[in-house]
Amino acid sequence: MxxxxxxxxxxxxxxxxxxxxxxxxxxxxxxxxxxxxxxxxxxxxxxxxxxxxxxxxxxxxxxxTNDVVRLFLGDVLKAQDKVAEAQDLYQQVIQRSPKNPEGYLRLANILMLQNQQQEATTNLQKSQELFQKQRQPEKAQRIAQLLEKMSHKLS
Known part of the structure; x- marks a missing residue:
């Protein structure tokens, strides 16, 4: 015992x-x-x-697993004109966290720089939808304004 x-x-x-x-x-x-x-x-x-x-x-x-760091790293790469690497990181964030509106927003910015307006618009719309669902109406409204400006330029 x-x-x-x-x-x-x-x-x-x-x-x-x-x-x-x-x-x-x-x-x-x-x-x-x-x-x-x-x-x-x-x-x-x-x-x-x-x-x-x-x-x-x-x-x-x-x-x-930290997607916030990936977003920041993407911003840093974009600032250094390493656009393809930044784009890849933003796509990784979207793939890993499809409900993260920042990934779509940042990818849309890259796509606009590359003159890919349709893809940029699609990503902006997704980002806007997610910001709205996450109760961030100010950000969703700013994206809506940007989309409106973009549609006027394409018209």
């Missing part, structure tokens, strides 16, 4: 130790990711696009 109690205590200590180690690991990983993300945003605001690109790529290497 004493042996069973000892085994149970050792097992409990082991499980708690593993849980604490995992918590520390994830806390450190989150802290590093947050610091790199903030560094990337700061460098982007300072127009240090290569530095911001490096920071955002590090964040993606640590946390590959």
């Amino acid at each position: 004493f042996n069973n109690l000892q085994t149970t205590n050792v097992l409990s200590i082991f499980v708690v130790t593993i849980a604490i180690i995992l918590l520390i690991y994830f806390a450190v990983k989150t802290l590093i990711t947050a610091n790199l993300f903030q560094q990337g945003v700061s460098l982007y605001q300072q127009q240090d696009y290569p530095g911001a690109e490096a920071a955002f790529r590090k964040v993606i290497n640590i946390n590959s």
Whole structure:
């Protein structure tokens, strides 16, 4: 009986130790990711696009599921005239998170630069619809105004 109690205590200590180690690991990983993300945003605001690109790529290497970082990285790439890479990132965001209106909006901007008005319009409409569904009527209204301007230019 004493042996069973000892085994149970050792097992409990082991499980708690593993849980604490995992918590520390994830806390450190989150802290590093947050610091790199903030560094990337700061460098982007300072127009240090290569530095911001490096920071955002590090964040993606640590946390590959973060679509917000992909959007920022796409913006940085676009600012460096790496339009094809930016377009690919925006398409990845849409593929991974089809209800993210920012992916459609940013892709539409790229498509407008490439003079692909019909595809840009389709993406703007999707973005507008999603902003409306997500109760962001101001953004949906701004997109509606842009679509109206675009339709007048095509007329």
